[in-house]
Amino acid sequence: MDQRSSAKTIGCAIVAGIIYGISNYISSRINLPGCSFIELRPQVALPMFMGVYFGPLAGFITGCLGDRVGYAFQGLTIGYAWNWSIGNGFIGMLPGAMSWLKIREIKSVRDYAMLLILIVAASFLPIVFASAIDIMIRELSLANTIYSLILPAFITDAVFGLIIVPVLLIVAGYIRFTIGIRNMLLSTYLLLFAVLTTYLVSAISMWGSTGSQTLNYSDIYNIGILSLVVLFIGLSISAVLVNKIVAPVMTLTDAAREISGGNYDLSARLEKAAKRDDEIGCLAAVFSRMAGEIYNREERLKKEVRDLKIEIDKTKQKAEVSKIVDTDYFRNLRTKAKELREKHE
Amino acid sequence: MPKIISIHSFRGGTGKSNTTANIAAILALNNYKVGVIDTDIQSPGIHIIFGMNEDNIHYALNDFLWGKCAIEQAAYEQTRNLNLNSSGRLFLIPSSFKTGDIARMLHDGYDMNLLSEGFKQLVKSLDLDFLLIDTHPGLNEETLLSIALSDFLLIILRPDNQDYQGTGITVEVARQLETPKMELLVNKAPSVFSGADLKTKIETIYNCPVAGIIPHSEELMALASGGIFSLKYPEHPVTKIYREVAARMIG
Ligand SMILES: Nc1ncnc2c1ncn2[C@@H]1O[C@H](COP(=O)(O)OP(=O)(O)OP(=O)(O)O)[C@@H](O)[C@H]1O
Numbered sequence: 001m002d003q004r005s006s007a008k009t010i011g012c013a014i015v016a017g018i019i020y021g022i023s024n025y026i027s028s029r030i031n032l033p034g035c036s037f038i039e040l041r042p043q044v045a046l047p048m049f050m051g052v053y054f055g056p057l058a059g060f061i062t063g064c065l066g067d068r069v070g071y072a073f074q075g076l077t078i079g080y081a082w083n084w085s086i087g088n089g090f091i092g093m094l095p096g097a098m099s100w101l102k103i104r105e106i107k108s109v110r111d112y113a114m115l116l117i118l119i120v121a122a123s124f125l126p127i128v129f130a131s132a133i134d135i136m137i138r139e140l141s142l143a144n145t146i147y148s149l150i151l152p153a154f155i156t157d158a159v160f161g162l163i164i165v166p167v168l169l170i171v172a173g174y175i176r177f178t179i180g181i182r183n184m185l186l187s188t189y190l191l192l193f194a195v196l197t198t199y200l201v202s203a204i205s206m207w208g209s210t211g212s213q214t215l216n217y218s219d220i221y222n223i224g225i226l227s228l229v230v231l232f233i234g235l236s237i238s239a240v241l242v243n244k245i246v247a248p249v250m251t252l253t254d255a256a257r258e259i260s261g262g263n264y265d266l267s268a269r270l271e272k273a274a275k276r277d278d279e280i281g282c283l284a285a286v287f288s289r290m291a292g293e294i295y296n297r298e299e300r301l302k303k304e305v306r307d308l309k310i311e312i313d314k315t316k317q318k319a320e321v322s323k324i325v326d327t328d329y330f331r332n333l334r335t336k337a338k339e340l341r342e343k344h345e
Numbered sequence: 346m347p348k349i350i351s352i353h354s355f356r357g358g359t360g361k362s363n364t365t366a367n368i369a370a371i372l373a374l375n376n377y378k379v380g381v382i383d384t385d386i387q388s389p390g391i392h393i394i395f396g397m398n399e400d401n402i403h404y405a406l407n408d409f410l411w412g413k414c415a416i417e418q419a420a421y422e423q424t425r426n427l428n429l430n431s432s433g434r435l436f437l438i439p440s441s442f443k444t445g446d447i448a449r450m451l452h453d454g455y456d457m458n459l460l461s462e463g464f465k466q467l468v469k470s471l472d473l474d475f476l477l478i479d480t481h482p483g484l485n486e487e488t489l490l491s492i493a494l495s496d497f498l499l500i501i502l503r504p505d506n507q508d509y510q511g512t513g514i515t516v517e518v519a520r521q522l523e524t525p526k527m528e529l530l531v532n533k534a535p536s537v538f539s540g541a542d543l544k545t546k547i548e549t550i551y552n553c554p555v556a557g558i559i560p561h562s563e564e565l566m567a568l569a570s571g572g573i574f575s576l577k578y579p580e581h582p583v584t585k586i587y588r589e590v591a592a593r594m595i596g
């Protein structure tokens with residue numbers, strides 16, 4: 001992120017903020033029939049993306065400015081719901097922690113897991129912050145706040161963030177497609193859509209059986225939270241499993257890199273991977289054996305060169321030389337050559 | 346002043362002809378006029394690297410030695426067919442590879458003085474900067490003559506015990522002929538040989554500078570004397586060594 005100049009960063013953040021604000025205005029007018037306070041805000045992915053890609057400041061500007069722009073379209077002035085504008089700023093700023101963690105590109109399962117955690121955190125903490133201020137200033141009841149503000153926003157924002165932010169980052173080239181990341185992407189989307197389907201099915205069936213008038217929203221939100229917990233557990237398990245798949249592959253690629261750099265002594269390093277009872281274990285074992293063979297051969301040859309003795313039999317050489325030089329032909333030649341050289345000089 | 350350079354090895358197959366052809370091409374690329382003469386009358390070979398065959402050879406070195414032609418008539422310019430983009434020129438004076446000619450030469454011999462006359466005339470009439478002599482292995486009379494007339498002797502050896510002894514003899518004999526400059530070139534070194542180590546070892550043993558160590562090269566081997574390696578692979582490490590050796594000859 002260092003090379004992206006700050007002026008350009010802020011420019012991008014302002015543009016993104018305006019887009020975010022317009023989307024906020026549009027989405028605030030579209031409500032699900034019958035549920036006046038569920039607002040679907042896929043655009044929440046935008047400040048999150050800006051935070052990850054351009055850093056916390058850009059994320060904050062996008063979120064905060066966007067919120068103000070949205071209100072401005074509704075004719076509301078600066079003082080209105082300022083706490084929610086700051087909260088929106090935090091939604092963009094929190095994922096910017098990626099750059100504090102020195103992650104400049106998502107290239108490992110750990111980086112990717114960090115991204116997901118930050119997206120979830122950004123969907124939750126800022127809303128808690130803004131709501132807490134609402135509770136204090138507007139004296140809303142806690143239960144009411146949780147069920148009418150925090151939970152609906154948290155569930156929808158988290159789901160949209162988890163679905164959309166990785167896509168934006170892939171488009172921006174911020175995610176490197178390592179084997180680990182591919183596996184994680186696969187499991188994230190599989191789990192996400194599985195959990196989402198279950199959630200929607202149960203929500204719709206509840207709606208169908210009770211009707212919108214008597215529908216108990218808190219049940220739906222509880223199921224939503226439960227779904228997110230299930231999703232979180234599923235993702236944690238898959239992160240651990242993917243790491244188990246990927247770690248030995250990384251060991252192998254590191255070993256291969258070392259070999260090309262001329263270090264063949266890898267048996268100790270590959271020992272653990274080679275013990276695995278699967279394809280990778282087999283690959284590591286073969287690889288380790290091959291590297292070992294090359295290493296031994298190389299060492300043997302090196303030793304041979306070190307021990308290389310150039311032996312010349314001096315007496316034999318003298319005899320051979322005199323056989324050549326002690327001839328009339330040679331003596332003549334020598335004189336002639338000398339004459340020729342002297343003539344040249 | 347024109348320079349006569351002999352490329353020699355005590356044993357056969359060390360890479361004399363390939364080295365000669367490559368260095369000649371590099372010198373010509375550096376705008377020098379270069380002649381290459383094949384004095385390996387018994388087993389000529391360098392013409393193959395230049396892609397010559399019986400159809401495009403009329404007179405050879407043998408014809409000059411038999412008094413049938415002037416030496417320039419046996420010189421074939423290669424500049425164009427090698428596409429050398431320089432103001433340099435390259436001439437090849439092949440030795441006849443007709444078996445009859447070879448047999449007759451071995452049987453009747455020839456006048457050694459004529460050979461040395463030939464070198465001189467060649468340098469003069471073609472206005473050469475360098476005359477490179479590709480020699481027959483061993484130390485027969487025409488090789489001794491070539492060494493005696495040379496300003497620079499490049500002795501090629503492989504890192505092989507069979508080559509070490511013979512190289513010692515050649516170095517000693519060349520010293521007695523007071524060849525002004527003599528250098529060794531190690532060819533076909535296995536890749537594990539660390540260059541610096543081998544170089545110092547050989548330089549101490551023979552008390553003679555090593556111009557370079559050329560590794561055994563699959564690519565050179567695969568070219569199979571079917572062309573000039575350094576022209577085909579200008580970026581190859583082996584080409585770089587040929588260039589360094591040529592630079593030492595330019596001095
Ligand atoms: N550095 C090298 N690496 C691999 N092969 C080589 C190398 N140098 C030469 N050769 C191969 O060795 C063979 C002999 O080379 P060349 O004909 O040049 O040797 P020579 O000393 O002229 O032989 P002769 O004594 O028969 O005239 C050729 O097949 C050539 O391609």
Ligand SMILES: [Mg+2]
Pocket residue numbers: 361362363385389390391479
């Ligand atoms: Mg030869």
